[in-house]
Amino acid sequence: xxxxDLPLVEIRGLCKSYGLRRALDAxxxxxxxxxxxxxxxxxxxxxxxxNKVLLGxxxxxxxxxxxxxxxxxxxxxxxxxxxxxxxxxxFPDNFSARDVLTLLGDLRGTSRxxxxxxxxxxxxxxxxxxxxxxxxxxxxxxxxxxxxxxxxPDLLLLDEPTAGLDPIASxxxxxxxxxxxxxxxxxxxxSHLLSELEEVADTVVFLLDGRLRxxxxxxxxxxxxxxxxLERAIAHVMRGDAMSAEVD
Amino acid sequence: xxxxxxxxxxxxxxxxxxxxGVIAFGAFQLIVTESVLRLSGSAPRALSTLLNLVxxxxxxxxxxxxxxxxxASREFNELLLAQPVHRRSLFAAxxxxxxxxxxxxxxxxxxxxxVLHRAVTMDVxxxxxxxxxxxxxxxxxxxxxxxxxGVHVDDRxxxxxxxLAIWLGLTVAYDGLVLLVATTLSDYPLERPMLALTxxxxxxxxxxxxxxxxxxxxxxxxxxxxxxxFLGSSAGTVATxxxxxxxxxxxxxxxxxxxxxxxx
Numbered sequence: 001x002x003x004x005d006l007p008l009v010e011i012r013g014l015c016k017s018y019g020l021r022r023a024l025d026a027x028x029x030x031x032x033x034x035x036x037x038x039x040x041x042x043x044x045x046x047x048x049x050x051n052k053v054l055l056g057x058x059x060x061x062x063x064x065x066x067x068x069x070x071x072x073x074x075x076x077x078x079x080x081x082x083x084x085x086x087x088x089x090x091f092p093d094n095f096s097a098r099d100v101l102t103l104l105g106d107l108r109g110t111s112r113x114x115x116x117x118x119x120x121x122x123x124x125x126x127x128x129x130x131x132x133x134x135x136x137x138x139x140x141x142x143x144x145x146x147x148x149x150x151x152x153p154d155l156l157l158l159d160e161p162t163a164g165l166d167p168i169a170s171x172x173x174x175x176x177x178x179x180x181x182x183x184x185x186x187x188x189x190x191s192h193l194l195s196e197l198e199e200v201a202d203t204v205v206f207l208l209d210g211r212l213r214x215x216x217x218x219x220x221x222x223x224x225x226x227x228x229x230l231e232r233a234i235a236h237v238m239r240g241d242a243m244s245a246e247v248d
Numbered sequence: 249x250x251x252x253x254x255x256x257x258x259x260x261x262x263x264x265x266x267x268x269g270v271i272a273f274g275a276f277q278l279i280v281t282e283s284v285l286r287l288s289g290s291a292p293r294a295l296s297t298l299l300n301l302v303x304x305x306x307x308x309x310x311x312x313x314x315x316x317x318x319x320a321s322r323e324f325n326e327l328l329l330a331q332p333v334h335r336r337s338l339f340a341a342x343x344x345x346x347x348x349x350x351x352x353x354x355x356x357x358x359x360x361x362x363v364l365h366r367a368v369t370m371d372v373x374x375x376x377x378x379x380x381x382x383x384x385x386x387x388x389x390x391x392x393x394x395x396x397x398g399v400h401v402d403d404r405x406x407x408x409x410x411x412l413a414i415w416l417g418l419t420v421a422y423d424g425l426v427l428l429v430a431t432t433l434s435d436y437p438l439e440r441p442m443l444a445l446t447x448x449x450x451x452x453x454x455x456x457x458x459x460x461x462x463x464x465x466x467x468x469x470x471x472x473x474x475x476x477x478f479l480g481s482s483a484g485t486v487a488t489x490x491x492x493x494x495x496x497x498x499x500x501x502x503x504x505x506x507x508x509x510x511x512x
Contacts, residue, residue, distance in 0.1 A: 018511075052511070052512065055329070055330045056329070056330075057326055057329055057330065057511065057512040058511040058512065059509070059511060076332045076333065076334060077332060078332075079330060079331055079332040080331075080332045082330070084327065084330040086323060086326060086327060086330075088323045089323075090320075090321075090322075090323040090324060091324050092263070092320070092321055092324055093266075093267075093268075093320065094263040094264070094266035094267040094268070095259070095263050095266075096263070096266075099259055099262065099263055100324075102259070103255065103256070103259045103328075104327075104328075104331060106255045106258075106259075107252065107255055107328065107331045107332070107333055108331055108332060109332075131266050147327070
């Protein structure tokens with residue numbers, strides 16, 4: 001486990017382009033342990049690319065990422081300490097929920113303890129042996145969430161975690177996120193639902209056109225902008241950007 | 249690497265009974281083999297009929313099923329890549345996880361009727377084994393091509409269209425083109441260029457491999473006949489096996505390189 005006052009993840013000068021489009025432009029960012037970091041921004045802002053670069057799914061053009069002090073680019077060991085919940089919950093048709101969780105566990109090995117809290121809380125036992133092709137979208141998303149939390153990760157990357165979940169399941173996942181923060185682990189959430197992020201986020205990272213426009217504690221963002229909630233605060237920052245652009 | 253491949257294959261094997269595509273392919277092969285055996289009356293004649301089916305159906309099923317299942321598993325593959333596994337290991341596991349069940353379904357569908365009819369005699373066994381080897385080799389070749397298409401073409405429909413074009417080109421158009429060249433330039437000594445052209449087509453190589461055993465060169469396409477005439481049995485077998493091996497390794501290797509470099 002990392003020293004509490006050091007960031008778990010340090011990103012410096014991260015750049016990624018797809019052709020002429022800059023998806024990430026010189027991003028510097030720290031992810032602290034024991035905190036929930038919310039990455040927000042409009043479509044094509046670079047949120048998902050940032051998540052995928054952290055996981056090694058996307059190769060950056062430039063920059064460094066350190067996980068617990070270790071360089072991660074081109075390496076895989078740190079992924080044993082990361083739980084990932086992708087936005088789309090799709091699994092092979094012929095696999096059951098149990099197959100999915102067992103396969104992920106086998107690929108990771110047995111070095112980390114299992115956290116089956118969400119399997120029980122989200123009532124996955126009822127369909128553990130059902131082929132995923134006959135599960136509803138909500139059931140698949142519950143499996144998606146359980147898989148991300150299962151291996152007691154030090155860093156959780158959640159991409160639209162409550163999309164497709166019913167209010168009860170959504171509440172259970174949010175409670176689990178708070179619990180993980182209390183345990184001193186780090187959570188990074190990407191979501192369009194700013195009101196939901198506001199419930200759990202400590203730090204806000206606002207991306208626009210691949211650039212980091214604002215980062216800091218949620219309370220500071222609300223105080224600085226004078227906005228009553230995250231949605232208005234982000235709108236305030238975006239309007240400020242637009243005005244600056246007009247002045248330029 | 250071996251541990252990742254073994255893990256993925258073990259899970260594929262466990263869930264095989266729910267894999268409808270593979271089961272359907274095995275059942276199709278079984279029904280066709282059984283029907284041909286019953287209708288033809290003799291095992292050698294049945295194998296001659298099955299040869300052309302094997303050369304057309306195995307490539308078609310493998311490349312189309314491979315591309316479709318690649319796109320269906322794209323999000324799950326991303327989840328697997330987020331685990332502590334090397335990309336090259338995962339690619340090898342996905343490749344074998346695609347090809348081995350299809351090859352096993354083909355083998356079971358082909359062999360079962362022959363065994364049940366007690367048709368595996370000393371006369372038939374070499375040709376049966378060669379047909380089996382040709383079909384399995386084509387599954388590996390077209391499985392590699394399927395993943396190569398899957399890695400390069402993001403859109404599923406375009407991927408299927410490209411895979412159908414590859415299948416059509418290698419199974420039908422190529423031999424037609426070779427025949428056209430041969431008839432157009434019939435005044436020139438074309439045997440050696442024809443032989444070289446055979447090596448550029450895995451379906452022709454598989455066909456030639458069987459022709460070597462069946463002495464039915466005249467029935468099995470122009471390039472097969474040329475191969476048989478010029479190389480003779482043992483040298484021809486070595487050349488076809490080497491050619492097929494290259495056809496297995498090059499697409500799989502190219503697919504792996506693209507898989508390692510691409511962004512997901």
